[in-house]
Amino acid sequence: MTAALDSTTTRGTVDLGPAVELVSKEEGHRQPLAPEFVSAEDFSPLEVAYDFGRVRREDIQAGPRNIWRYKKLLPVPSNVEEIPNTEPGCTRLVKADRLAKALGVKSLWVKDDTGNPTHSFKDRVVAVALAAAREFGFDTLACPSTGNLANAVAAAAARAGWQSVVLIPSSLERAKVLTTAVYDGNLIAVDGNYDDVNRLATELAAEHENWAFVNVNVRPYYSEGSKTLAYEVAEQLGWRIPEQIVVPIASGSQLTKVDKGFREFAKLGLVDDTPYKVFGAQAAGCSPVSAAFRNGHDVVQPVKPDTIARSLAIGNPADGPYVLDTVRRTGGAIEDVTDAEVVEGIRLLARTEGIFTETAGGVTVATAKKLIEAGKIDPDAETVLLITGDGLKTLDAIENEVGPKATVPPSAAAVHEALGL
């Protein structure tokens, strides 16, 4: 592994498609595209700014059946689809009539992102991070993670032929360790909690010029991958923005990027600029953004997470304030649900639509239910739920909840009796 970064030379030559510079979120300071994530001017997160030019529906429709069809709207090279990477996206948008009926709403869709290569939306952000990191001269893909991100990084690096360094807490469940280790990168278990692992990642990112920590030093590019969820929903609805969308909140990045995606589509004239409301979903055991929303605060008070929805368990969400802005601007709301409600959300989606989601999806379904019951989600307006991860990865959540109806001897009579026939 050799360092290949030289900011003076690479900046001039990087091809990140329509991306032109980085802008600080607070005061709008501008700086050239580089693998940096915090503004030295105002210490706020850096975000990618673009010059899209003209983008037509036909350009998108002529592209591949994955997120690279939106390459003219992402910070990736113009020939991104020719370079080895995963091909996430174009997952199903399912008309959920049975769930709609159960929830008492008229029109409901489920965006089922379990169909991605490693079965979560993280494949989207990691694919964009990998594409951008390659342009900056990195040769190693890295992350701290407790699950979905570890899978996505290890798989994408394997596909690209890159080294990977994935840091996990040593207490992580064996299943999550296996599903990352199988890709044969450098998986390192760290004796410590996720905060320790995260701190270590930031330290290592500063030391290794050739290590792209997807959610640290290339985070501005990485996070743009979530916009593709909005693009796909709008395209799959027949080029229009849904009236309401419910998004789970971990760092909060995904929610703000879904909103950004809709706004970009409207601004480019790809869809009509119709109003929409963005709703946020948290688990009660880690609900700092929901609490801030409820209390009318602009800042988010960090919490110590305690919930089964571990993929959402970020106690100090970096994009919390921006989530509050987005939800308030669009007229949405944020709610949180108990772990028991999360499990019921998982089961409700499974039994009505045959879609088995991880705990984060249970949070989204249960929160939607609560918001509908509270009259905050309009039952007559069309709603989309983002289901971002797979139930196979969080089996422990339902372990004590579901099972066979009966165990019987191998006879038809016994089966009939068990079924009350």
Next chain:
Amino acid sequence: MTAALDSTTTRGTVDLGPAVELVSKEEGHRQPLAPEFVSAEDFSPLEVAYDFGRVRREDIQAGPRNIWRYKKLLPVPSNVEEIPNTEPGCTRLVKADRLAKALGVKSLWVKDDTGNPTHSFKDRVVAVALAAAREFGFDTLACPSTGNLANAVAAAAARAGWQSVVLIPSSLERAKVLTTAVYDGNLIAVDGNYDDVNRLATELAAEHENWAFVNVNVRPYYSEGSKTLAYEVAEQLGWRIPEQIVVPIASGSQLTKVDKGFREFAKLGLVDDTPYKVFGAQAAGCSPVSAAFRNGHDVVQPVKPDTIARSLAIGNPADGPYVLDTVRRTGGAIEDVTDAEVVEGIRLLARTEGIFTETAGGVTVATAKKLIEAGKIDPDAETVLLITGDGLKTLDAIENEVGPKATVPPSAAAVHEALGL
């Protein structure tokens, strides 16, 4: 649950699209479309016969991004996409350059069917079975299963709002029980082995006129779903048939249907009628078809399975003789691999392409490797590997094989040491 079948009335009214009758595989006896699976004339399996009329590429391309785009080639109603069902298919065809290099071949593709709703190709066959069963007046979807099929049936029934009856051996691993039970159908654990469960299913199918056992009484329709694997591969290659394809063998149905799919596409003029070779893959611990092929036999001697590739562990494969016919006719071959080779196949695919397959996929990759090394697969001809299920469902296969490179304290120095930096 009420019986709704009346063969005299339903036969006249069923709309199964291009399907016109059932034909016995041995002697070609014809009979009307009905929920029957064995010919009363010659006791051979019944297969669907069609009158396709004209089918153009544009008809297919105008369809949805799932198997219903091929509805004019399947035994399903003309309006199938409007009826609640899962929407499997249109999974990724991945250009596998790194795996190709590792195996020493020029051009290799992986059909990654882990992207289906319940992450195996079984969603394809179950969706077709459900669509046909509805036309015949059934209202309950059922199966005996040890895994993937149970997931697919329970999920599809949930989505359709049907009852389901899924029979599993009571010894089944907890994970597979959970991933079926979550859909909240009638999951019944049976004290007995898979053979006992299978016998029980046949008995129950005869007793319950409204229970569609997907792989028993509606098997002729069910099995046609596997043709869509061939259709998709051909369409995704730019409307052409690959020169070589490697298919895992359980009952053997999938392999024969992939061949049927290619032949139909060629006959309809959707692709050029170019020659292709079909290769079969088995685990050494359950290799009755491979053994028959090696010994030049036309019949398959049943075996007692003993392999980690449990989704392929059918000791008496119903379509074994037809597999032999297909492979010999096309000039292919059949091989089998040890459980150790299966695990290495899983790991090879994961580390080269970032795709984590179940044991059946490991069988396919390892068998391809063996056939290439033996010179039976031409390294200069284009090859497609069918990866039909997901590694998340068979974690036990790699449990003792992979893990973190090291467990370290939370310090950069410790990470460096672990990585030899």
